[in-house]
Amino acid sequence: MIEEKRKIFFGRSKSRALSKSKKFFYLNHKNDFLVNFEQIKLVKDKNFILEIGFGLGENLLFQATKHPENYFIGIDPFINGVANVVQKAKELNLNNISILDIPVQKVLDNFSDNLFSKVFVLFPDPWMKNKQKKRRLLNHFFLEKILKKMRTKSTLIFATDDQDYFNFVMKEVSLLRKKIDTFKYSLGNKHPIADTKYSNKANKLKKDIYFLNLDK
Numbered sequence: 001m002i003e004e005k006r007k008i009f010f011g012r013s014k015s016r017a018l019s020k021s022k023k024f025f026y027l028n029h030k031n032d033f034l035v036n037f038e039q040i041k042l043v044k045d046k047n048f049i050l051e052i053g054f055g056l057g058e059n060l061l062f063q064a065t066k067h068p069e070n071y072f073i074g075i076d077p078f079i080n081g082v083a084n085v086v087q088k089a090k091e092l093n094l095n096n097i098s099i100l101d102i103p104v105q106k107v108l109d110n111f112s113d114n115l116f117s118k119v120f121v122l123f124p125d126p127w128m129k130n131k132q133k134k135r136r137l138l139n140h141f142f143l144e145k146i147l148k149k150m151r152t153k154s155t156l157i158f159a160t161d162d163q164d165y166f167n168f169v170m171k172e173v174s175l176l177r178k179k180i181d182t183f184k185y186s187l188g189n190k191h192p193i194a195d196t197k198y199s200n201k202a203n204k205l206k207k208d209i210y211f212l213n214l215d216k
């Protein structure tokens, strides 16, 4: 209960204003993709894939195009990214994406357990300053919650270019392994993902990218 009242989203929900044409397109088509939790049809015979913090949506759109047989749920309150996904998904004629434009902490508990067959968390905000580190999304509490929502033989894919965040997550994973042993982990880039704004930034700066795969 106390956790619910704490501030949970620290990023920007908007960057620059949408251009007139983008805004017009977005307002006309957002209802095709933007949903409330209650509107998502969680039918049992589908594979549900979750992407948390999809940013501009490069990976979400790539995965949904590559796997029309799967259903994709993207969660991110960043409105410019949401508008981008709405426009591109419409242009690509995709009908296998739903977007929730709220912080993941607000909705995760609503999903049934053992649901997702893949979860992407790509380049989440690293919150590098000591004072800000408690804002990091992937701590052992969150990992435990998300693992509950993943089905057997599923994977969570985490990528970051921030070594300190990566080491932090590895420590949180070790902590969690002491409590539950229903998952394994491995390192390295094993699952195809799209280039994203933040992976491109890292590559441009010649930074290493660290991958962690949690297999349930």
Ligand SMILES: C[S@@+](CC[C@H](N)C(=O)[O-])C[C@H]1O[C@@H](n2cnc3c(N)ncnc32)[C@H](O)[C@@H]1O
Binding pocket: 008, 009, 010, 011, 012, 052, 053, 054, 055, 056, 075, 076, 077, 078, 081, 102, 103, 104, 105, 121, 122, 123, 124, 125, 137, 196, 197, 198, 199
């Ligand atoms: C650094 S960006 C990375 C975006 C994208 N994944 C990429 O690789 O380019 C982090 C993203 O996570 C989103 N985000 C931050 N906190 C979040 C939360 N609590 N729930 C969902 N998304 C969140 C931000 O809005 C932002 O779009």
